[in-house]
Amino acid sequence: MRSPVFGLKWLGQMRTGATLLAAVLGLTHLPALAAETRGQDFSHDIEPILAELPFNAGMADQPIAALIADLKQRGLLDETLVVWASEFGRTPLGENRPGSKANTGRDHHPFSFTMLLCGGGIRGGTVYGRTDEIGWGIHESPVHINDLHATILQFFGLDNRRLTYRFQGRDFRLTDVGANVMQAWIG
Numbered sequence: 190m191r192s193p194v195f196g197l198k199w200l201g202q203m204r205t206g207a208t209l210l211a212a213v214l215g216l217t218h219l220p221a222l223a224a225e226t227r228g229q230d231f232s233h234d235i236e237p238i239l240a241e242l243p244f245n246a247g248m249a250d251q252p253i254a255a256l257i258a259d260l261k262q263r264g265l266l267d268e269t270l271v272v273w274a275s276e277f278g279r280t281p282l283g284e285n286r287p288g289s290k291a292n293t294g295r296d297h298h299p300f301s302f303t304m305l306l307c308g309g310g311i312r313g314g315t316v317y318g319r320t321d322e323i324g325w326g327i328h329e330s331p332v333h334i335n336d337l338h339a340t341i342l343q344f345f346g347l348d349n350r351r352l353t354y355r356f357q358g359r360d361f362r363l364t365d366v367g368a369n370v371m372q373a374w375i376g
Contacts, residue, residue: 257307261308274302315373339368349362349368
């Protein structure tokens with residue numbers, strides 16, 4: 190069993206981040222590292238995932254709740270957008286490539302993953318989208334990453350369509366040319 194010290198250390202980083210926000214920094218990034226599971230084969234044995242779950246939940250649940258409560262108490266939550274996301278989703282199935290033990294494990298999932306957004310104008314209590322019963326495919330209300338970015342930019346007061354520049358006869362922008370702000374998320 191891992192020590193909860195990492196969660197406490199990360200909670201300290203979150204409080205520092207809240208203090209930086211209070212000092213009008215405006216934007217801060219607080220990376221968190223989950224328990225290392227790369228290269229482990231979980232296709233036939235879920236025990237390693239279950240063994241690390243208390244560590245990962247303890248590292249994340251109380252610190253993120255404390256950050257949100259702290260921002261609310263200081264009156265900063267309405268003007269602070271909190272985005273809690275992973276780098277990528279994970280497939281619900283094991284990936285096993287014949288002859289390559291190094292590539293065995295859970296693969297990246299480019300189509301669905303869970304995020305939490307709160308404060309900063311987000312409509313509270315909204316659950317948007319749904320995967321199928323095993324988390325493999327998008328079942329309802331897909332959101333393209335460009336739409337997510339356009340929405341975040343909107344909360345920062347930036348119109349993603351105005352960030353367009355022309356290069357070699359094509360319009361380019363951070364959110365590409367087809368992004369839409371997710372109006373259902375705006376409070």
